[in-house]
Amino acid sequence: MLKNDTFLRACRKEPTDFTPVWIMRQAGRYMKEYRAIRKRVGFLEMCKTPELVAEATLLPIDILGVDAAILFSDILIPVEAMGMEVCFTEKGGPVFLNPIRTESQIQGLSIPGPSESKERMPFIADSIRLILRALDKRVPLIGFSGAPFTLATYMIEGETSKNFTWIKRVMYTEPALLHNLLDQIAITVIHYLDMQIEAGVHAVQLFDTWAGSLSPDDYKEFALPYVEKVIRGIDRRGCPLILFANGVSSLLEYMGNSGADVVGLDWRIDIGDAGKRVGDRVALQGNLDPCVLYAEPSVIRRHVKSILGKHGRGPGHIFNLGHGILPDTPVDHAKALVEIVHEESK
Amino acid sequence: MLKNDTFLRACRKEPTDFTPVWIMRQAGRYMKEYRAIRKRVGFLEMCKTPELVAEATLLPIDILGVDAAILFSDILIPVEAMGMEVCFTEKGGPVFLNPIRTESQIQGLSIPGPSESKERMPFIADSIRLILRALDKRVPLIGFSGAPFTLATYMIEGETSKNFTWIKRVMYTEPALLHNLLDQIAITVIHYLDMQIEAGVHAVQLFDTWAGSLSPDDYKEFALPYVEKVIRGIDRRGCPLILFANGVSSLLEYMGNSGADVVGLDWRIDIGDAGKRVGDRVALQGNLDPCVLYAEPSVIRRHVKSILGKHGRGPGHIFNLGHGILPDTPVDHAKALVEIVHEESK
Numbered sequence: 038m039l040k041n042d043t044f045l046r047a048c049r050k051e052p053t054d055f056t057p058v059w060i061m062r063q064a065g066r067y068m069k070e071y072r073a074i075r076k077r078v079g080f081l082e083m084c085k086t087p088e089l090v091a092e093a094t095l096l097p098i099d100i101l102g103v104d105a106a107i108l109f110s111d112i113l114i115p116v117e118a119m120g121m122e123v124c125f126t127e128k129g130g131p132v133f134l135n136p137i138r139t140e141s142q143i144q145g146l147s148i149p150g151p152s153e154s155k156e157r158m159p160f161i162a163d164s165i166r167l168i169l170r171a172l173d174k175r176v177p178l179i180g181f182s183g184a185p186f187t188l189a190t191y192m193i194e195g196e197t198s199k200n201f202t203w204i205k206r207v208m209y210t211e212p213a214l215l216h217n218l219l220d221q222i223a224i225t226v227i228h229y230l231d232m233q234i235e236a237g238v239h240a241v242q243l244f245d246t247w248a249g250s251l252s253p254d255d256y257k258e259f260a261l262p263y264v265e266k267v268i269r270g271i272d273r274r275g276c277p278l279i280l281f282a283n284g285v286s287s288l289l290e291y292m293g294n295s296g297a298d299v300v301g302l303d304w305r306i307d308i309g310d311a312g313k314r315v316g317d318r319v320a321l322q323g324n325l326d327p328c329v330l331y332a333e334p335s336v337i338r339r340h341v342k343s344i345l346g347k348h349g350r351g352p353g354h355i356f357n358l359g360h361g362i363l364p365d366t367p368v369d370h371a372k373a374l375v376e377i378v379h380e381e382s383k
Numbered sequence: 384m385l386k387n388d389t390f391l392r393a394c395r396k397e398p399t400d401f402t403p404v405w406i407m408r409q410a411g412r413y414m415k416e417y418r419a420i421r422k423r424v425g426f427l428e429m430c431k432t433p434e435l436v437a438e439a440t441l442l443p444i445d446i447l448g449v450d451a452a453i454l455f456s457d458i459l460i461p462v463e464a465m466g467m468e469v470c471f472t473e474k475g476g477p478v479f480l481n482p483i484r485t486e487s488q489i490q491g492l493s494i495p496g497p498s499e500s501k502e503r504m505p506f507i508a509d510s511i512r513l514i515l516r517a518l519d520k521r522v523p524l525i526g527f528s529g530a531p532f533t534l535a536t537y538m539i540e541g542e543t544s545k546n547f548t549w550i551k552r553v554m555y556t557e558p559a560l561l562h563n564l565l566d567q568i569a570i571t572v573i574h575y576l577d578m579q580i581e582a583g584v585h586a587v588q589l590f591d592t593w594a595g596s597l598s599p600d601d602y603k604e605f606a607l608p609y610v611e612k613v614i615r616g617i618d619r620r621g622c623p624l625i626l627f628a629n630g631v632s633s634l635l636e637y638m639g640n641s642g643a644d645v646v647g648l649d650w651r652i653d654i655g656d657a658g659k660r661v662g663d664r665v666a667l668q669g670n671l672d673p674c675v676l677y678a679e680p681s682v683i684r685r686h687v688k689s690i691l692g693k694h695g696r697g698p699g700h701i702f703n704l705g706h707g708i709l710p711d712t713p714v715d716h717a718k719a720l721v722e723i724v725h726e727e728s729k
Contacts, residue, residue, distance in 0.1 A: 249651065285651075310633070326598050328554075
C-alpha cells in the first residue's frame with residue numbers, strides 16, 4: 038500500500054483530500070542537484086545508469102514534495118532499441134544520424150519483442166526496481182513512452198523540427214510507408230510499456246508532443262489509431278494511462294475517447310472548457326503555463342486558484358504544468374507551486 | 384472597379400462565382416524569380432525599395448493567378464519605425480540588437496503618428512502606388528500589419544523564440560509594463576494601417592502569429608484588447624479586415640467577436656467546426672496544411688475538396704494555406720492549388 042496514493046485516486050476519478058500535483062520534467066536542469074549529476078555523465082549514459090536514474094527520479098520527491106515520481110528517461114530510448122543511432126547534442130536536443138526516409142530503412146528496423154526489450158534496455162527495469170526501493174511506497178511511480186506519431190516524427194525528421202516537413206512529406210506522398218512505420222512503433226511501445234508495468238510502475242503516460250502539428254483529419258488517420266492500438270495492446274494490470282499531447286485544443290474529444298484514463302492538457306485551453314469536451318469518463322491533468330513559475334508565489338497562487346476553480350468538477354484532477362518545466366525556473370517557485378496546490382485544494 | 388473582386392466579395396460574405404484563393408507568403412523563396420531579386424539586395428533593403436516590392440508583390444498574380452495580391456513587406460517594419468534597430472539574418476530570421484526589457488526602453492520608443500509614419504516609412508505608400516498601377520485593377524491588394532501582441536513578442540524576445548520566456552516573464556512579473564508597451568504598439572499599428580488604406584489597399588490583415596502561445600485568459604488580457612483597439616481605431620474606409628492567428632483553436636470565439644470581418648485559420652482546426660464556433664457574422668480564411676503542397680496535384684485536390692466541403696456554408700470563404708507557404712514547395716504545386724480551388728468551387 039502506498040502512503041500517498043492521491044495521484045492514483047485522482048487518475049481513477051476517486052475522491053481525494055487534496056489535488057495531487059507533479060511536474061513534467063520535474064527532474065531537470067532547473068535543479069542544481071540534477072546539473073551536478075549531468076556534469077559527471079552524458080545524457081544518454083545517465084538514462085542507462087540505474088543508480089543515476091534513481092537519484093534523479095527521487096530529487097523532486099525529496100525537494101519539491103510532489104505526489105508522484107516519474108521515471109527519469111528519454112522518449113527516444115525505445116527508438117534506439119529499434120536500431121536507430123541517436124546522439125544528444127548539448128543544446129539542440131536529440132539527433133538521429135540516419136533519419137528514416139525509405140521503405141528499406143523501415144524494413145531494417147528491429148522491433149524489440151518482450152524478451153528483446155529486456156535485453157536491449159535492461160536498465161529500464163533495473164532503474165524501476167531501484168526507484169521503487171528508494172521511494173519506499175511514499176508516492177506512486179509513473180512510467181512513460183513517446184506515442185507512435187511523436188516517435189515517428191523524431192525518426193523521420195532526424196532532429197527537433199520546426200515545420201515537420203519531412204514527416205508531412207511522407208504523410209502526403211507515401212502514406213502507406215508512414216502507416217507501416219507507425220504500426221511497428223506501436224508494437225515497440227506496447228512491449229516497452231509492458232516491461233515498465235511488469236517492473237512495477239503504478240501508472241503510465243503517453244507523450245504525443247508533436248500531435249499538435251496535425252490537422253484533425255490527419256490526427257485521426259496518423260496519430261489516434263496508433264495511440265488506441267497501444268492503449269488496447271498493453272497489459273495494464275490496473276495502471277491508469279495518461280495521454281498527453283501539446284497544442285491539440287481541436288482534438289480533445291478524440292483524446293477523451295481514446296481509452297486513456299487521463300487526458301493531459303497544455304496551457305492553451307481552459308480546463309473548464311476541456312472538461313466539458315472530454316466528457317465525464319476521463320480525469321484531466323494540467324494545465325499551468327510553465328512560464329507562470331517565473332513569477333512570485335503570490336502570482337503563482339492566483340493562477341493555481343484560477344485553474345482549480347475552473348476544473349471545479351469534484352474528483353479527477355491532477356495538477357501539472359501544461360508542458361515541461363523550463364530550465365531557468367527558480368526551484369523555490371516550483372516548490373511553492375506544490376505547496377500552493379495542496380493548500381488551495383484542501 | 385476591379386476586374387476580379389471575388390476576394391473582397393467573399394470577405395463581405397457576398398455570393399461569388401467561385402472561392403477566391405491567395406497564399407500567405409505567396410511572394411517568397413519558393414519562387415525562383417523571388418530568389419533572383421533577393422540575390423541582388425538584402426531583405427530589409429528589398430522591403431524599402433518600391434520597385435522591388437512591386438515586382439515581388441506582382442509575381443504570384445502573374446505566375447499563380449491568385450485572386451488577391453498582398454503587399455510584400457515584413458511585420459517588423461513599423462517596429463523599426465518606432466526606433467528599434469532590427470537586422471535580418473540569412474537563416475535565423477529577424478534579430479533586435481537591443482530587445483525591450485525595461486520601462487525606460489519603452490519610454491525611449493518613438494511612436495510614429497500619421498505624419499511620422501509617412502516620413503519614416505515613405506516606401507510603404509510609394510510601393511502601394513506602384514503596385515496598384517502594375518496590378519491595373521486585376522485583383523485587390525491586401526495591406527497588413529503584425530498584431531500588437533506578436534510585435535511585442537519580437538520586441539521583447541529579440542529574436543524568434545521557442546518558449547517565449549522573456550515576454551511571459553514580463554507578462555507574469557510586470558504586467559503593467561507590458562500593457563504600456565502593447566498600447567503604444569497598438570497606436571503605431573493604427574497609424575501604419577491607416578497609411579496603407581489611405582494609399583489605396585483594398586483590405587488589411589492583422590497577423591497575430593504568436594497569440595497561440597497564450598492561455599485563453601492571457602489572450603483575453605494581453606492580445607485581444609489590443610487587436611480590438613486596432614480594429615476600432617483604424618479608418619477602414621470600407622476595407623475588410625482579416626484577423627489571422629496561429630495555434631489558437633481555443634480562441635476562435637474571441638476572434639469572431641473582435642470586430643474582424645474575416646477570421647484566418649491555421650490548419651489545426653476543422654473549418655466546419657470553426658464556422659460553427661465563430662458564428663455567422665464573419666467569413667473564414669484558410670486552411671490547408673502548407674505541407675500538402677509537397678504532394679502531387681491529385682492529393683492536393685482531395686484535400687481542397689475536403690476543405691471546401693467542410694466549409695459548405697455558402698458565401699464567406701477565402702481559400703488559403705493555414706500558414707505561410709514553405710520555401711521548398713514546388714511552384715507548380717502552388718499553381719495547381721489555385722487552379723484546383725477555382726475548378727472545385729465553381
